[in-house]
Amino acid sequence: MVTARPPRVFRATGAVVLLGLSAVLAVFLLGDAVVRSGPVNAALLAPWPLLVVWGVYVAGVASDVRADATGVRVQNLLRRTWVPWGRVDRISMRWQLEFALYGGQVLSSFGGPARSRPRRLGVGGEKEHGNAEEEDGIAALHRLRAESVPDVGDAVVHGWDWPMIWTGLALGVWAVNAVIIAH
Incomplete structure (x- = not known):
């Protein structure tokens, strides 16, 4: 549950x-x-x-991305799209965050997470404290998707x-x- x-x-x-x-x-x-x-x-x-x-x-x-255990809502300017996790084939980052949906559609996001840059090595050759992999936004979306119960029956909903x-x-x-x- x-x-x-x-x-x-x-x-x-x-x-x-x-x-x-x-x-x-x-x-x-x-x-x-x-x-x-x-x-x-x-x-x-x-x-x-x-x-x-x-x-x-x-x-x-x-313009943001909101994700929970049931799905993800992408708002680009004034347009909103809600996608259940069961409809998401993959999450990737090109110029911006993209959700590839089953059926070939691609939903791009204006706002949203970005990959963290690799941390510099501090004094002594150790990584600096800061953005760890677990704080990476893309990794958080992958975790939310992995923790969800996929329900392919739900439809993608578009709104304003x-x-x-x-x-x-x-x-x-x-x-x-x-x-x-x-x-």
């Missing part, structure tokens, strides 16, 4: 840091706009830096990240209205 554990989440390295930096920059720019030209003009300028922050979030943080789509549409409508009001 497979024990229920929360899914393991793999994100692109540095995505959260980039999101934080872009959010700080957006707050700074909007604060400067409020001080220099007032809250009305700042409201007309606001959708543009917010669209940039939204884009960084969608591309970096939301609707909350992020609606947020992007709202920001787009706000930006169009700001252009119309400004002209």
Whole structure:
């Protein structure tokens, strides 16, 4: 019997840091706009830096791989695909993480784990402490797949990240209205 554990989440390295930096920059720019030209003009300028922050979030943080004992969910930008482990033929890394499915399909992931680089030899010819093989993301996915109970009957499910789509549409409508009001 497979024990229920929360899914393991793999994100692109540095995505959260980039999101934080872009959010700080957006707050700074909007604060400067409020001080220099007032809250009305700042409201007309606001959708543009917010669209940039939204884009960084969608591309970096939301694009991830979540795996548990039942399968793996890959989110690329706004598209989500859930694959049960029984449908995965192999997991490999080319330019990005790829799941080869039975039937010949290949599911590539924008975000997700990467292979650890080999550790340098420290003083005395011993390996440095750090990313051990057990911390490698690809190895963790292989372990989760090996621990699962394969059920070939489940289907691959495709879907959309609707909350992020609606947020992007709202920001787009706000930006169009700001252009119309400004002209």
